[in-house]
Amino acid sequence: MAAPDSPSLFPAQERVVDVLLPVAVGSAYSYAVPQGMDVAPGDIVVVPLGTRRLLGCVWPRGEDAPAVDPARLKLIHRRYDVPPLRPEMIAFLRWIADYTVTPPGMVLRLALRHDESAGFGRERTGVRLTDKRPERATVARGRVLEALADGFVRAKAEAAREAAVSPSVIDGLIDDGVLETVVLPPEPAAETPDPDHDTPELLPAQREAADRLVAAVKTRAFAPHLIDGVTGSGKTETYFEAVAETIRQGRQTLILMPEIALTQAFLDRFARRFGVRPAEWHSAVSSRRRGRIFKGVASGEVSVVVGARSALFLPFTDLGLIIVDEEHDGAYKQEDGVHYHARDMAVVRARLEAAPIILVSATPSLETEVNARRGRYARLHLPERFAGTRVPRLEPIDLRKEGPPRGRWIAPRLAQEMERTIEAGGQALLFLNRRGYAPLTLCRACGHRIRCPSCSSWLVEHRFRRRLECHQCGYATPVPSDCPNCHEPNALIPCGPGVERLHEEVAALLPQARTQVLSSDLAGGVERLRAELKAIEDGEVDVIVGTQLVAKGHNFPGLAMVGVIDADVGLGHGDPRAAERTFQLLHQVAGRAGRHNVEGRAFLQTYMPEHPVMQALVAGDRDAFYDREIAIREEAHLPPFARFCALIVSGTEAPAAHAHARALAACSPFTDEVRVLGPAEAPLALVRGRHRFRLLARAERGFDLSSYVRAWMAGAPRATGSLRVEIDIDPQSFL
Numbered sequence: 001m002a003a004p005d006s007p008s009l010f011p012a013q014e015r016v017v018d019v020l021l022p023v024a025v026g027s028a029y030s031y032a033v034p035q036g037m038d039v040a041p042g043d044i045v046v047v048p049l050g051t052r053r054l055l056g057c058v059w060p061r062g063e064d065a066p067a068v069d070p071a072r073l074k075l076i077h078r079r080y081d082v083p084p085l086r087p088e089m090i091a092f093l094r095w096i097a098d099y100t101v102t103p104p105g106m107v108l109r110l111a112l113r114h115d116e117s118a119g120f121g122r123e124r125t126g127v128r129l130t131d132k133r134p135e136r137a138t139v140a141r142g143r144v145l146e147a148l149a150d151g152f153v154r155a156k157a158e159a160a161r162e163a164a165v166s167p168s169v170i171d172g173l174i175d176d177g178v179l180e181t182v183v184l185p186p187e188p189a190a191e192t193p194d195p196d197h198d199t200p201e202l203l204p205a206q207r208e209a210a211d212r213l214v215a216a217v218k219t220r221a222f223a224p225h226l227i228d229g230v231t232g233s234g235k236t237e238t239y240f241e242a243v244a245e246t247i248r249q250g251r252q253t254l255i256l257m258p259e260i261a262l263t264q265a266f267l268d269r270f271a272r273r274f275g276v277r278p279a280e281w282h283s284a285v286s287s288r289r290r291g292r293i294f295k296g297v298a299s300g301e302v303s304v305v306v307g308a309r310s311a312l313f314l315p316f317t318d319l320g321l322i323i324v325d326e327e328h329d330g331a332y333k334q335e336d337g338v339h340y341h342a343r344d345m346a347v348v349r350a351r352l353e354a355a356p357i358i359l360v361s362a363t364p365s366l367e368t369e370v371n372a373r374r375g376r377y378a379r380l381h382l383p384e385r386f387a388g389t390r391v392p393r394l395e396p397i398d399l400r401k402e403g404p405p406r407g408r409w410i411a412p413r414l415a416q417e418m419e420r421t422i423e424a425g426g427q428a429l430l431f432l433n434r435r436g437y438a439p440l441t442l443c444r445a446c447g448h449r450i451r452c453p454s455c456s457s458w459l460v461e462h463r464f465r466r467r468l469e470c471h472q473c474g475y476a477t478p479v480p481s482d483c484p485n486c487h488e489p490n491a492l493i494p495c496g497p498g499v500e501r502l503h504e505e506v507a508a509l510l511p512q513a514r515t516q517v518l519s520s521d522l523a524g525g526v527e528r529l530r531a532e533l534k535a536i537e538d539g540e541v542d543v544i545v546g547t548q549l550v551a552k553g554h555n556f557p558g559l560a561m562v563g564v565i566d567a568d569v570g571l572g573h574g575d576p577r578a579a580e581r582t583f584q585l586l587h588q589v590a591g592r593a594g595r596h597n598v599e600g601r602a603f604l605q606t607y608m609p610e611h612p613v614m615q616a617l618v619a620g621d622r623d624a625f626y627d628r629e630i631a632i633r634e635e636a637h638l639p640p641f642a643r644f645c646a647l648i649v650s651g652t653e654a655p656a657a658h659a660h661a662r663a664l665a666a667c668s669p670f671t672d673e674v675r676v677l678g679p680a681e682a683p684l685a686l687v688r689g690r691h692r693f694r695l696l697a698r699a700e701r702g703f704d705l706s707s708y709v710r711a712w713m714a715g716a717p718r719a720t721g722s723l724r725v726e727i728d729i730d731p732q733s734f735l
């Protein structure tokens with residue numbers, strides 16, 4: 001009800017708005033709008049909450065929202081200086097909140113995650129010539145006059161650089177009145193790419209695919225495509241043509257990449273094609289820069305963004321194209337906070353924006369493959385490598401018959417092949433998906449295994465750092481000299497290999513070779529990793545020993561052979577996606593070899609050469625793998641032929657967590673269409689001191705599982721104390 005004695009000229013309802021805040025509550029809060037301020041849904045505003053000030057978004061107010069007396073509400077503090085979120089963006093955020101069963105504020109947080117104070121670009125000072133000439137002439141001053149004779153404004157630093165003088169010379173000329181200063185607008189967040197800067201000659205298959213993509217961009221309608229091309233077929237060059245068309249239309253492009261380490265080479269490649277680098281968006285970009293990009297994207301000034309999954313939440317004003325490179329990659333799934341899959345949500349965003357989307361992979365996810373087979377996604381096929389070389393088949397090395405001697409991990413045949421490769425001037429890559437020196441440390445005297453005090457995992461020895469570390473929680477401790485259990489001195493022995501240990505073995509086998517370990521956890525972070533990748537590209541390394549980081553999208557021209565140390569590692573446990581992941585990973589890692597002049601070779605050390613995944617890899621028969629895997633999933637009612645939602649219940653006390661999980665199971669709404677399985681102790685039963693139990697809800701494909709889970713949670717007992725319930729729709733991990 002409007003207050004009858006309202007002093008305002010406006011009806012009270014118009015002076016109350018809902019503001020969604022980036023916090024974990026179910027709905028938006030109401031605020032009063034101060035006199036003279038004009039706000040509409042989508043506007044970003046600063047509001048008080050308790051003692052804090054928060055950025056929030058003015059949210060559409062439901063028709064049945066009760067009238068509130070503005071006099072009892074807090075006032076909006078001010079409008080934040082960015083264009084409002086568009087209705088399409090608001091629809092997108094709502095869609096994700098609904099689908100993932102997450103409070104909308106948590107999803108908004110993904111869209112507003114940058115530092116408010118860093119939002120403004122810094123003004124710069126420019127200089128230009130006046131009519132006055134210097135009284136004291138020097139050679140340096142003469143160079144400045146010459147460089148600036150055209151009368152144009154230049155930034156101070158730029159003027160000094162062009163004239164090859166120190167900045168103090170410029171300052172002196174300003175003091176003498178020979179130069180005048182001008183305030184320049186902030187540097188643009190990104191320069192405009194030129195669609196015709198350097199256009200490549202495309203192969204016929206690339207041309208055909210590119211033409212279809214360009215046509216899709218011109219149509220300005222939602223149209224999902226899959227570029228399904230073998231490793232090294234030039235998928236990037238092909239989708240660049242669609243990017244070029246989008247730039248020509250003056251619209252924006254979003255390119256998602258799974259791995260920051262990949263973006264460096266990509267940015268250079270983009271610059272070769274389009275003359276400038278695109279805007280880059282991920283956690284390693286400074287918050288100041290992110291603030292500028294955020295605004296540049298919202299104003300339309302930034303035309304191409306390449307980024308990690310969080311770039312999906314940028315406020316594009318005119319999104320004309322989305323690309324998801326390496327769409328099968330597991331890194332697209334966010335596993336904490338809002339559990340969302342960036343690839344799937346990218347498809348949703350493209351639909352809401354009425355834009356084409358291109359998924360790109362040599363080993364599509366099973367979901368995408370099924371969508372392509374059913375004709376929901378248009379498949380564009382690139383069957384051949386650009387360089388004309390063949391995609392390497394994987395040759396098995398049967399560890400039961402020709403394994404390495406005890407305590408070593410490189411089979412004699414693999415060692416020989418490496419030696420031969422290096423002698424011929426090529427590079428070799430050894431792939432082992434285990435960081436550190438040894439995955440397990442054991443006492444020879446009492447058999448004790450050293451585990452993390454707060455997780456159910458073994459501590460991993462990191463010899464470079466001389467520590468034992470937990471890969472779950474980051475706990476670290478110096479390597480003890482005595483067994484912590486029986487106190488026997490010098491009895492601890494490392495078991496099994498990690499990349500550091502493999503490095504040691506390579507050094508012993510091939511002492512002349514230049515060997516490099518590539519692993520995401522080594523000191524120096526992204527910068528160091530980029531430098532190392534560059535060194536490999538430039539041929540400064542003979543043997544690369546790497547974790548899954550090396551399997552992704554890299555283009556190492558000199559790489560001639562790949563050896564997979566432990567091909568079976570991912571197949572052990574009962575994860576429904578184990579076969580798919582192993583196939584993708586090993587196919588991708590083999591695909592790094594022979595991309596330029598030489599034919600590549602790849603070797604697979606395995607105890608199970610007869611396993612269907614190994615057979616498909618060895619036969620080079622991708623379709624056989626997909627046919628079989630699709631049949632299994634369909635038969636067993638597994639995704640994408642059924643829908644899953646995992647609930648992870650955790651707490652500091654195991655009995656309480658277990659009891660809560662059982663109570664949740666007991667109150668699940670009954671319907672024929674959903675089966676609730678569990679609770680069961682999670683495979684990772686303890687993480688960071690929290691005991692974990694899992695429930696799994698399984699439904700038929702077309703069933704609205706999100707609504708079901710929402711209703712379930714609404715009627716469920718509250719999680720109190722240390723208890724927490726995480727909801728994971730379409731789970732990727734079953735740990």
Ligand SMILES: Nc1ncnc2c1ncn2[C@@H]1O[C@H](COP(=O)(O)OP(=O)(O)OP(=O)(O)O)[C@@H](O)[C@H]1O
Nearest residue numbers: 200201202203231232233234235236237362386553
């Ligand atoms: N039309 C072309 N003109 C010039 N160079 C090309 C062309 N197509 C591809 N290339 C080159 O071939 C190499 C492989 O291409 P690219 O990296 O795009 O392959 P990809 O299909 O993305 O492979 P992967 O799936 O393994 O990452 C690159 O060096 C690329 O520059």
Ligand SMILES: [Zn+2]
Nearest residue numbers: 452455470473
């Ligand atoms: Zn731990």
